[in-house]
Amino acid sequence: MHPYEATASQILAQLRDGSLTVEQYAQSLLSRIEQRDDDVKAWAYLNPDLIIQRAKELDQIPKAERGPLHGIAIGVKDVIFTKDMPTQHGSPIYEGASPEIDSASVSILRHAGALIFGKTTTTEFAASQKGCATRNARDPGRTPGGSSSGSGAAVGDYQVPIALGTQTGGSVIRPASFNGTYGFKPTWGAISREGQKIHSLTFDTLGFFARSAADFKLLADVFEIHDDTPPEPEFGVAGASFAIAKTAVWPKAGPGTVAAMEKTAELLRESGARVEEVELPAEFAQASAWHKVLLDTDGKASFLPEYRRAADRLSPTIVGHVENIAGHTRAQILEAFDGLAALRPKLDAIAARYAAIITPSVPDEAPVGLHSTGDFCFNAMWTALHVPVINVPGLLGPNKMPVGISLVVPRYHDQHLIAVAEGVGKVLEHSAAWVATN
Amino acid sequence: MHPYEATASQILAQLRDGSLTVEQYAQSLLSRIEQRDDDVKAWAYLNPDLIIQRAKELDQIPKAERGPLHGIAIGVKDVIFTKDMPTQHGSPIYEGASPEIDSASVSILRHAGALIFGKTTTTEFAASQKGCATRNARDPGRTPGGSSSGSGAAVGDYQVPIALGTQTGGSVIRPASFNGTYGFKPTWGAISREGQKIHSLTFDTLGFFARSAADFKLLADVFEIHDDTPPEPEFGVAGASFAIAKTAVWPKAGPGTVAAMEKTAELLRESGARVEEVELPAEFAQASAWHKVLLDTDGKASFLPEYRRAADRLSPTIVGHVENIAGHTRAQILEAFDGLAALRPKLDAIAARYAAIITPSVPDEAPVGLHSTGDFCFNAMWTALHVPVINVPGLLGPNKMPVGISLVVPRYHDQHLIAVAEGVGKVLEHSAAWVATN
Numbered sequence: 001m002h003p004y005e006a007t008a009s010q011i012l013a014q015l016r017d018g019s020l021t022v023e024q025y026a027q028s029l030l031s032r033i034e035q036r037d038d039d040v041k042a043w044a045y046l047n048p049d050l051i052i053q054r055a056k057e058l059d060q061i062p063k064a065e066r067g068p069l070h071g072i073a074i075g076v077k078d079v080i081f082t083k084d085m086p087t088q089h090g091s092p093i094y095e096g097a098s099p100e101i102d103s104a105s106v107s108i109l110r111h112a113g114a115l116i117f118g119k120t121t122t123t124e125f126a127a128s129q130k131g132c133a134t135r136n137a138r139d140p141g142r143t144p145g146g147s148s149s150g151s152g153a154a155v156g157d158y159q160v161p162i163a164l165g166t167q168t169g170g171s172v173i174r175p176a177s178f179n180g181t182y183g184f185k186p187t188w189g190a191i192s193r194e195g196q197k198i199h200s201l202t203f204d205t206l207g208f209f210a211r212s213a214a215d216f217k218l219l220a221d222v223f224e225i226h227d228d229t230p231p232e233p234e235f236g237v238a239g240a241s242f243a244i245a246k247t248a249v250w251p252k253a254g255p256g257t258v259a260a261m262e263k264t265a266e267l268l269r270e271s272g273a274r275v276e277e278v279e280l281p282a283e284f285a286q287a288s289a290w291h292k293v294l295l296d297t298d299g300k301a302s303f304l305p306e307y308r309r310a311a312d313r314l315s316p317t318i319v320g321h322v323e324n325i326a327g328h329t330r331a332q333i334l335e336a337f338d339g340l341a342a343l344r345p346k347l348d349a350i351a352a353r354y355a356a357i358i359t360p361s362v363p364d365e366a367p368v369g370l371h372s373t374g375d376f377c378f379n380a381m382w383t384a385l386h387v388p389v390i391n392v393p394g395l396l397g398p399n400k401m402p403v404g405i406s407l408v409v410p411r412y413h414d415q416h417l418i419a420v421a422e423g424v425g426k427v428l429e430h431s432a433a434w435v436a437t438n
Numbered sequence: 439m440h441p442y443e444a445t446a447s448q449i450l451a452q453l454r455d456g457s458l459t460v461e462q463y464a465q466s467l468l469s470r471i472e473q474r475d476d477d478v479k480a481w482a483y484l485n486p487d488l489i490i491q492r493a494k495e496l497d498q499i500p501k502a503e504r505g506p507l508h509g510i511a512i513g514v515k516d517v518i519f520t521k522d523m524p525t526q527h528g529s530p531i532y533e534g535a536s537p538e539i540d541s542a543s544v545s546i547l548r549h550a551g552a553l554i555f556g557k558t559t560t561t562e563f564a565a566s567q568k569g570c571a572t573r574n575a576r577d578p579g580r581t582p583g584g585s586s587s588g589s590g591a592a593v594g595d596y597q598v599p600i601a602l603g604t605q606t607g608g609s610v611i612r613p614a615s616f617n618g619t620y621g622f623k624p625t626w627g628a629i630s631r632e633g634q635k636i637h638s639l640t641f642d643t644l645g646f647f648a649r650s651a652a653d654f655k656l657l658a659d660v661f662e663i664h665d666d667t668p669p670e671p672e673f674g675v676a677g678a679s680f681a682i683a684k685t686a687v688w689p690k691a692g693p694g695t696v697a698a699m700e701k702t703a704e705l706l707r708e709s710g711a712r713v714e715e716v717e718l719p720a721e722f723a724q725a726s727a728w729h730k731v732l733l734d735t736d737g738k739a740s741f742l743p744e745y746r747r748a749a750d751r752l753s754p755t756i757v758g759h760v761e762n763i764a765g766h767t768r769a770q771i772l773e774a775f776d777g778l779a780a781l782r783p784k785l786d787a788i789a790a791r792y793a794a795i796i797t798p799s800v801p802d803e804a805p806v807g808l809h810s811t812g813d814f815c816f817n818a819m820w821t822a823l824h825v826p827v828i829n830v831p832g833l834l835g836p837n838k839m840p841v842g843i844s845l846v847v848p849r850y851h852d853q854h855l856i857a858v859a860e861g862v863g864k865v866l867e868h869s870a871a872w873v874a875t876n
Contacts, residue, residue: 099538104636112746227768304630330664
């Protein structure tokens with residue numbers, strides 16, 4: 001196995017026992033990128049000299065002083081500040097912009113010894129479908145999803161083991177599903193979002209891409225994301241209870257997602273789990289519409305500075321937010337804000353009855369073409385309700401493209417979720433990349 | 439009248455008719471500061487050469503291209519990024535730090551033609567009582583309040599007409615009251631908080647200091663803070679209905695605040711208003727405790743980067759947040775978060791029955807000494823409930839120090855609030871700085 005193929009947890013062991021240096025590891029990743037970048041185009045900024053310099057610095061650190069993520073390469077979505085690289089937000093307005101500051105997340109990762117590798121592409125401000133040429137890790141003719149396009153593609157393509165993304169609609173879970181990676185959107189508020197471009201304070205959440213659930217455990221520990229009750233050391237699927245929540249958006253599910261949901265239930269049952277369908281109370285049907293109202297109106301305040309300075313260089317989506325073309329009133333904003341707030345504890349109570357809720361990550365396989373990054377319709381409600389979500393890969397749709405499923409648990413049960421995702425992931429991996437047939 | 443004595447609205451008229459240049463205006467403010475800075479110490483960064491250079495640039499702009507705030511000098515609290523000045527957060531960790539980026543608010547103000555004047559002092563990260571030597575504009579032996587200490591003192595002392603502050607507990611309203619200025623905390627979310635140090639996403643709100651309510655109208659228009667129904671062009675106190683809400687914290691009110699509340703009711707009644715006492719339902723008594731829970735736990739995530747890098751250079755308050763010395767559980771965090779969310783529409787409904795709720799801004803006059811910036815007990819609930827608040831000055835306590843009162847209205851009625859504050863302000867000003875007697 002080449003070093004670039006390893007997960008973060010696997011490579012950590014080699015870096016710790018001295019069988020691999022950070023510099024060697026970085027060279028392996030760079031050679032993979034060199035080979036693949038023309039097809040995938042996952043990077044908004046990548047400076048091999050800087051990477052090797054930082055890798056050498058990490059190799060110089062005495063063993064006793066190394067952090068828990070020593071040498072782990074991490075891609076950073078280009079709406080997140082990095083003091084030694086530009087941050088351009090996928091927008092021509094910020095071309096070449098390079099504020100010399102680290103986001104809270106990058107600061108914590110750097111301090112833990114991570115090798116901040118480069119900036120991954122994003123659609124414009126992580127808020128429109130415009131602005132990046134990145135292609136799917138599995139098929140250059142398809143979208144990698146968005147807005148964390150480069151992070152999903154880079155991790156899916158073995159260019160880095162971990163990447164940071166952000167989710168306001170479905171920008172972590174969707175590209176994770178499309179590129180066949182794990183994706184983790186923690187509980188809203190569990191990690192500081194300082195130093196990231198804001199679209200919606202109500203929804204924006206820092207998230208992660210990785211190729212194993214165990215890697216999320218590493219990250220959750222570094223970010224001190226703890227549950228009130230630590231989860232069992234190893235979660236067993238046998239005897240556990242799962243809910244299938246198709247939600248009000250189910251009519252949008254295509255054949256790949258329909259088959260993936262059925263196959264997941266079947267595999268879990270075969271492994272000894274109880275799986276039952278749960279219908280959320282009718283009031284939850286409002287959640288997606290309320291999410292949309294706040295996406296628009298939070299975007300109005302967030303993008304006013306860019307609108308004032310350079311409206312002609314913004315996409316119509318962003319201009320539409322600022323000009324409130326949807327015509328939302330303040331009363332409607334408050335109805336959405338308070339309505340979602342009232343649903344949050346209700347969802348927690350329902351989710352607490354199960355090991356996890358299983359729900360679609362996407363309508364289907366990644367769409368063909370690069371003109372659209374896909375639809376976040378299956379993610380909006382969970383983002384709006386602040387619950388942690390993990391996309392679990394392992395199944396393939398009719399065109400042998402990945403179709404993930406989402407696991408959802410109550411807020412602040414992130415460590416439990418990671419344990420469940422590890423258990424469910426094993427079951428899906430055992431299916432040996434089961435392929436849905438048309 | 440010297441130019442430095444004018445409000446923003448007054449000086450705009452002179453800048454527009456050409457009777458004053460921006461450079462002349464800047465010189466007037468600088469001369470005031472030169473005279474007073476040893477006593478007040480409101481500035482964390484002030485560069486007269488840069489100010490004059492910017493002022494000259496503004497004077498060069500053709501009249502037709504000038505923005506709505508052309509030439510208006512604005513002080514910026516030192517937790518808010520300015521691309522041409524350091525941002526040091528009142529913390530030794532950020533001494534000399536100078537990320538070359540503007541916050542959303544500064545970007546909008548600059549685009550509107552404002553003269554970004556300098557950085558005003560803040561307590562450490564706007565989150566502890568530590569870290570600034572600023573003194574009250576009316577008495578150098580007393581605190582100016584915090585955490586927006588420099589903004590309150592600079593506006594109160596006629597060093598700038600407007601300054602930006604932030605409020606997470608009571609950091610705009612308290613220094614406004616202590617320094618005898620107007621203070622405006624808009625509805626949470628109405629203005630982007632991008633590019634400000636985060637303490638609590640749930641509460642942090644950008645706010646303003648000025649010496650007239652009319653100046654807030656200028657700012658609300660620039661930031662596109664609109665109500666669903668535009669307020670009457672001139673609000674008349676006569677015939678209007680006000681509620682007096684003493685709240686569960688009333689036992690903390692000292693003689694200055696007790697007298698100010700009584701005098702305000704008396705003056706409004708004399709002007710033809712109806713004033714009645716309203717008792718909030720018992721569940722509102724929880725709001726301050728819930729606010730404290732989220733202040734601590736949001737602070738845990740927000741200050742984790744600084745804690746990891748330099749815990750020994752943080753005050754015990756900040757360390758306590760990160761180490762969760764209060765021992766809040768995740769269940770308690772959610773109870774607080776959801777509990778406050780449920781109260782918000784209830785408060786809106788109560789407040790909507792009146793022109794405004796009148797409530798204390800502070801326990802009393804600014805305390806003697808600089809060891810404490812005072813108590814935000816009377817502000818916490820309103821911050822937590824996201825409602826807009828204006829501190830109206832005009833009355834004095836037993837030691838002839840200012841004691842303001844707060845006006846509160848439902849969320850997103852900010853323009854209405856400004857109109858009411860203008861009306862109430864006139865009534866209090868007519869009292870000719872009425873002094874409470876011991």
